[in-house]
Amino acid sequence: MNITLKYEKPDVLPSYGDITIAFVATSEYHIEPLEQGLGGLLLREVPIERPYTVDYDAEKGRGPERWLNRWDLRNWCVVSAYNEQEERIGGAVLAYDTPGVHFLEDRTDIAGLWDLRVKPIFRGQGVGKAIMEKAVEWARSKECKQLKIETQSNNVAACRFYAQQGAHLGTIERYAYEDKPHLARLNWYIDL
Template identity: 55%
Template sequence: MGDIEITFEDTTKLQEYGKVPIAFTVHSILEVNQLRNGLGGLILEEVPVEKSYCVDFDSEKENGPERWLKRWDTENWGVIAAFDQKKRIGGAVIAYDTPGVNALEGRRDIAALWDIRVDYDYRSRGIGSAIFLKCIEWCRYRKCKLLKIECQNDNVRACKFYAKQGALLGEVNLYAYPDKPDISRLTWYSKL
């Protein structure tokens, strides 16, 4: 990783944080196959999509770092930043102890990895793993027992990344997105 610095920030830096792109191209999805209507378990099978497409969460309504400040009280949130010299190249945002954030389930022993991103030119260099480790450190300091990570089955690269970090797939919701019926929510958990 060379001279990459991973550091803690607060949410006043979200505007700068949001300048690192989060968009990714979907070439395949993790198809959720239910065995015996789910009684026999689930199998996730990576299958190519008919036509590749781009997902950019920052461009979606109510999404993006600057909008989070308007939507939630982010006082308890953490920001992890990755820099190459003075250039911001990635980071993560962690939600914690925030009323109205459903992912936290009203619990103070769960934090949610709200967002993680690495600049295109720096991907596949171990920077995401270093950022993830800082997230774990941040959560442990707050005595959290779980780091919850919501992902979608069309973000295969992210799902493989979370599994590589030791996260366990804890929930599959086939019907989480009424406006996107072909997309399932996969919720990962890192035990702290």
């Protein structure tokens, strides 16, 4: 497949958000502390008895278009992927040096992969990998030392994908989501 990748400004977020981020959770990682955590943490993949659809955009206050009014996006970038018909088929949103975005850890040497999505019919065809390569290129252009990526313990496919792209699991936050205590936040890092 022939893909064209472009860096775009955040004003494209409304059309970027037309691509669904939804996925079906069929398994999840259970975090098992060894020796009360002193022996480390074990991630064990467990099938979900009743698979369910996760759609972050459907949650209150979430979604690309809403980000325009929530943060100062001057240091953000959208990596957009287009097919031969110039149809948007995927992309990623990157954040850098943005006060109030705790995900960036108050660091100016880290970029964050805020969001990545590919149209379902194009998933598994190398679009995500191409987007990731362009995202890494952008983070390097900002002289960042790392690209940070957040996933949840019910997004096993994303965890595997980021690991294949060279990311390593940096932190596990077992109690990150007050409204979803069974989920953990998994923070991945790509050293640049």
